[in-house]
Amino acid sequence: MTTDGLPMPVRDPALPDRVRIHEVGPRDGLQNEKAIVPVEVKADFVRRLADAGLRTIEATSFVRPEWVPQLADAEELLPLVEGLAENGVRLPVLVPNERGLDRALALGAREVAVFASATESFAKANLNRTVDASLAMFEPVVRRAKDEGARVRGYLSMCFGDPWEGPVPIERVADVGRRLYEMGCDELSLGDTIGVATPGHVTALLTAFTAAGVPTDHLAVHFHDTYGQALANTLTALRHGVTTVDASAGGLGGCPYAKSATGNLATEDLVWMLHGLGIETGVDLGRLTATSVWMAAHLGRPSPSRTVRAISHQES
Ligand code: MG
Numbered sequence: 001m002t003t004d005g006l007p008m009p010v011r012d013p014a015l016p017d018r019v020r021i022h023e024v025g026p027r028d029g030l031q032n033e034k035a036i037v038p039v040e041v042k043a044d045f046v047r048r049l050a051d052a053g054l055r056t057i058e059a060t061s062f063v064r065p066e067w068v069p070q071l072a073d074a075e076e077l078l079p080l081v082e083g084l085a086e087n088g089v090r091l092p093v094l095v096p097n098e099r100g101l102d103r104a105l106a107l108g109a110r111e112v113a114v115f116a117s118a119t120e121s122f123a124k125a126n127l128n129r130t131v132d133a134s135l136a137m138f139e140p141v142v143r144r145a146k147d148e149g150a151r152v153r154g155y156l157s158m159c160f161g162d163p164w165e166g167p168v169p170i171e172r173v174a175d176v177g178r179r180l181y182e183m184g185c186d187e188l189s190l191g192d193t194i195g196v197a198t199p200g201h202v203t204a205l206l207t208a209f210t211a212a213g214v215p216t217d218h219l220a221v222h223f224h225d226t227y228g229q230a231l232a233n234t235l236t237a238l239r240h241g242v243t244t245v246d247a248s249a250g251g252l253g254g255c256p257y258a259k260s261a262t263g264n265l266a267t268e269d270l271v272w273m274l275h276g277l278g279i280e281t282g283v284d285l286g287r288l289t290a291t292s293v294w295m296a297a298h299l300g301r302p303s304p305s306r307t308v309r310a311i312s313h314q315e316s
Pocket residue numbers: 028222224253264
C-alpha cells in the first residue's frame with residue numbers, strides 16, 4: 001500500500017489555525033552539511049522552496065567565509081533569489097556582527113538575524129565572547145538594522161541543554177532572551193541546539209518567557225530531532241500559543257554537536273503533523289518532498305526525514 005502523501009485533517013480547537021514555517025534549510029541546513037553546494041544549486045533550492053509555498057526562507061549567512069565555507073557565496077546567492085521578494089517571500093540572512101550587517105544591507109537584505117547563546121560555554125566556543133560581551137556586540141547590529149527598516153530575528157541557542165554545561169537553568173535562558181528582546185529584536189527563536197528538550201521543559205521555558213515580559217507572539221521555536229522529540233516539543237509550543245516554527249527541508253543539517261544524522265526538525269515531518277491537524281501552512285507537501293529528494297541527490301545521501309522517505313519511498 002502507498003499513501004497519497006496527505007494525512008486526513010482533524011482539527012484540534014486548542015491549536016492555531018495557521019502556522020508560519022521559518023525554513024532554515026539553505027542556511028542552518030547547508031551550513032552543517034559536509035558537502036559544499038554550488039551557488040546555482042542553492043539558488044534553485046531557494047526557488048523550489050518558495051515554489052513549494054514556503055514564505056520565510058533563511059537564505060544564507062554573512063559570516064566570514066573562512067569560518068563557514070559552505071556559505072562563502074552569500075554575496076553571489078542573494079542577487080540570484082532576491083526577485084522572490086516580489087512574490088511575498090521573506091529572505092532573512094544571518095549576520096554575526098556589524099561587518100556582516102553592512103554586507104547584507106548593501107545587497108538589499110530586509111530581514112536579518114543575530115545568533116546569541118544562552119550559555120557561557122557556547123558563547124565562548126561559537127562567538128569567543130562572554131554572553132554579556134556578545135549581547136554588547138549585537139546591540140549596535142540590532143539598532144542599525146532597525147534604523148534601516150530591517151526586521152530582526154534573535155536566535156537564542158542552547159536553551160534546553162549545552163554540550164559542555166549540561167542542563168541550562170530556565171530563569172537564565174529567559175533572562176538572556178529578555179535582554180535580546182529588549183534590545184529590539186522583533187522575534188526570538190528559542191533553539192534546542194542539541195535536541196535534548198522534552199515537552200514539560202518546553203512549557204516551563206515558554207512560561208518563564210511570559211513571566212520575563214516577552215510576549216509569546218514574538219517567540220519562535222527551533223527544535224532538533226536528535227532524540228526524536230522535535231514534534232512533541234513543537235506541539236507543546238503550539239498549545240502555549242507559539243505560531244512560528246523553524247524547520248529544515250528534508251532535515252538538512254545533521255547535529256554538529258551530537259555527531260548524529262538527525263538534527264534540525266524536517267519541514268516535511270512538521271507539515272505532515274500540521275496538515276493532519278488541519279493547520280494551514282501554505283506548503284505543498286509533494287513539491288517540498290520532491291525538492292528534498294532532489295537536494296539529497298546533490299548531497300549524496302538520503303534525507304533523514306521520515307516523511308520524505310515515506311512519500312518518496314526513498315531508501316534509508
Ligand atoms: Mg538548527
